[in-house]
Amino acid sequence: MAHFTKATSVKDWLNQRLAIEKVEKVMASEYWIPKNINFLWAMGMVLAITFGLLLVSGIFLLMYYQPNVETAFDSVNYTIMQEVGYGWLWRHVHAVAASVVFLIIYIHMLTGIYYGSYKKGREMIWISGMLLFVAFSAEAFSGYMLPWGQMSYWAGMVITNLFSAGSLELNGVVEWIRGDYVPGQAFLTRFFMLHVLLVPLAILALIGVHFAALRIPHVNNQDGEDIDFDVEAKKYLAGDTKGSKVIRFANDFMSKDMFVVSIFLVFFFYLVFWNYGFAMDPVNFDPADGLKTPAHIYPEWYFLWSYEILRPFSKDVGLIAFAFAQVIFVLLPFLDRSPNVKTANKRGLFGIWFWLLVIDMIVLTAMGKLPPQGIYSTIGFVAAIGFIGLWVILPFITAIEKKV
Amino acid sequence: MEKTSRRGFMGKAFGAVAAVGGVASLVAMKQTWDPLPSVKAAGFTEVDLSTVEANCLVVEKWRGKPIFILKKTAEMVAKQDEAQTARDVIVDGTHYMIAIGLCTHLGCIPAYADKKEIFQCACHGGEFDSSGLDIKAPPPSPLVIPPFNVKGQTVMLGEEGPEYKKMKEAGILA
Numbered sequence: 001m002a003h004f005t006k007a008t009s010v011k012d013w014l015n016q017r018l019a020i021e022k023v024e025k026v027m028a029s030e031y032w033i034p035k036n037i038n039f040l041w042a043m044g045m046v047l048a049i050t051f052g053l054l055l056v057s058g059i060f061l062l063m064y065y066q067p068n069v070e071t072a073f074d075s076v077n078y079t080i081m082q083e084v085g086y087g088w089l090w091r092h093v094h095a096v097a098a099s100v101v102f103l104i105i106y107i108h109m110l111t112g113i114y115y116g117s118y119k120k121g122r123e124m125i126w127i128s129g130m131l132l133f134v135a136f137s138a139e140a141f142s143g144y145m146l147p148w149g150q151m152s153y154w155a156g157m158v159i160t161n162l163f164s165a166g167s168l169e170l171n172g173v174v175e176w177i178r179g180d181y182v183p184g185q186a187f188l189t190r191f192f193m194l195h196v197l198l199v200p201l202a203i204l205a206l207i208g209v210h211f212a213a214l215r216i217p218h219v220n221n222q223d224g225e226d227i228d229f230d231v232e233a234k235k236y237l238a239g240d241t242k243g244s245k246v247i248r249f250a251n252d253f254m255s256k257d258m259f260v261v262s263i264f265l266v267f268f269f270y271l272v273f274w275n276y277g278f279a280m281d282p283v284n285f286d287p288a289d290g291l292k293t294p295a296h297i298y299p300e301w302y303f304l305w306s307y308e309i310l311r312p313f314s315k316d317v318g319l320i321a322f323a324f325a326q327v328i329f330v331l332l333p334f335l336d337r338s339p340n341v342k343t344a345n346k347r348g349l350f351g352i353w354f355w356l357l358v359i360d361m362i363v364l365t366a367m368g369k370l371p372p373q374g375i376y377s378t379i380g381f382v383a384a385i386g387f388i389g390l391w392v393i394l395p396f397i398t399a400i401e402k403k404v
Numbered sequence: 405m406e407k408t409s410r411r412g413f414m415g416k417a418f419g420a421v422a423a424v425g426g427v428a429s430l431v432a433m434k435q436t437w438d439p440l441p442s443v444k445a446a447g448f449t450e451v452d453l454s455t456v457e458a459n460c461l462v463v464e465k466w467r468g469k470p471i472f473i474l475k476k477t478a479e480m481v482a483k484q485d486e487a488q489t490a491r492d493v494i495v496d497g498t499h500y501m502i503a504i505g506l507c508t509h510l511g512c513i514p515a516y517a518d519k520k521e522i523f524q525c526a527c528h529g530g531e532f533d534s535s536g537l538d539i540k541a542p543p544p545s546p547l548v549i550p551p552f553n554v555k556g557q558t559v560m561l562g563e564e565g566p567e568y569k570k571m572k573e574a575g576i577l578a
Contacts, residue, residue: 167544180443315508
């Protein structure tokens with residue numbers, strides 16, 4: 001048994017039992033962050049805070065929401081919105097955060113791609129991050145079912161039909177997922193369970209893995225410089241804080257992180273109070289009706305790019321293209337054959353590739369929202385082919401890249 | 405057995421117990437998600453054809469799905485080809501289209517344009533003719549014909565009647 005002495009203070013008492021000073025050092029004051037970074041490195045903290053907002057607002061919504069096909073719509077649109085004190089606030093925070101979290105995820109992802117933060121030991125950060133993206137997508141979709149409006153119902157119909165795998169006609173699988181021939185009570189209750197328990201549990205576990213994956217390779221920096229963290233940390237602790245290339249995670253780096261968070265929160269609550277409409281589709285304010293398809297079925301903005309990759313092709317080809325788009329980002333560390341950890345603009349062809357990818361995804365997003373007719377179909381088709389083409393040529397252009 | 409250590413044996417014993425328990429719980433979990441018996445039994449829908457007007461789409465509900473019933477005019481029947489006529493349900497010389505009103509692409513409900521005499525799907529732009537045959541991608545196949553049984557002027561959806569069985573053998577249900 002360990003040796004315990006009479007405690008001299010509460011801190012000492014805890015220290016003997018939980019080693020809180022050691023934990024604090026490992027997690028915060030001696031967790032080293034490079035100095036050579038910019039505000040884009042604060043997106044992880046912004047995401048953590050947004051997830052917190054979703055959790056808290058979700059807890060309050062959960063107290064009045066009823067997962068029943070007869071009462072779900074009214075429990076949201078009448079009870080929560082009109083009767084519950086500040087119920088509208090929780091709903092608007094939840095809806096706006098669900099939308100904005102994807103904006104930040106995309107910025108976070110593109111930052112990682114631009115600065116090459118997925119290579120040379122940082123592969124697991126990227127892979128766990130992409131798994132988080134998948135889990136957040138599942139969370140967003142399952143949550144979208146809950147108000148049981150027209151878009152909930154028809155999005156549920158269309159997305160679950162994807163599991164019939166096109167010409168394979170696996171209708172049994174689709175009926176198994178729904179627990180019915182069409183989305184109904186069994187469907188609503190199981191997606192409710194997924195949304196409030198199973199998927200959040202997976203997200204929490206993946207956040208743990210994502211953070212853990214950072215510890216050994218450390219955070220990347222603006223120039224992709226290979227910093228020896230042990231040497232720089234020693235320099236810092238010896239008092240040469242100016243000469244060292246690193247700073248403490250807390251409170252030093254955290255102070256900047258939280259400053260970015262405060263700017264984000266001002267923007268976020270501006271949206272919540274004055275411009276929440278973008279996160280609330282008007283079609284979903286009609287109760288679900290299995291015998292009436294809305295004129296246009298489209299997903300929320302953050303899924304439009306992959307939806308547009310599904311749409312312009314015939315059924316089977318569209319499904320394969322869609323599946324390709326869903327998984328291809330995970331493979332980025334292995335498709336990029338260049339050893340360079342540098343900003344994209346210093347990597348020749350890769351720099352062009354990066355900006356083409358960004359433009360292509362914006363075009364796909366815009367076309368996904370428009371009705372599938374005439375010139376929009378053509379542009380969408382070209383952009384979808386372009387997306388696939390970009391990923392096919394990536395290994396070749398990075399293989400011939402010069403060492404920078 | 406001589407070479408097996410006690411720890412190795414216990415590890416294998418746990419592995420065996422865990423495997424049996426794991427597989428058994430997977431069976432239970434799979435069946436928990438199956439459609440309930442009450443859902444599966446959600447019976448049969450009877451449709452009265454005598455009140456249906458020509459070239460005016462009637463939508464019935466069967467197992468939660470919309471069923472399209474379209475009575476065809478003589479002109480519509482006259483300009484049909486063989487493949488189209490083969491899908492018609494003929495009751496007392498009158499031709500009807502009976503089909504599940506869900507686009508075979510991703511399950512949206514197409515709308516009927518009575519001037520053009522076609523079905524148009526708003527979701528992804530697919531089109532079907534008045535016999536339910538797909539005439540514009542992305543839908544890969546015609547509208548599905550549900551099990552039906554003609555009894556005089558009524559049709560029972562969910563029962564496999566002789567006309568349905570004939571279509572099934574001909575392979576034109578979808």
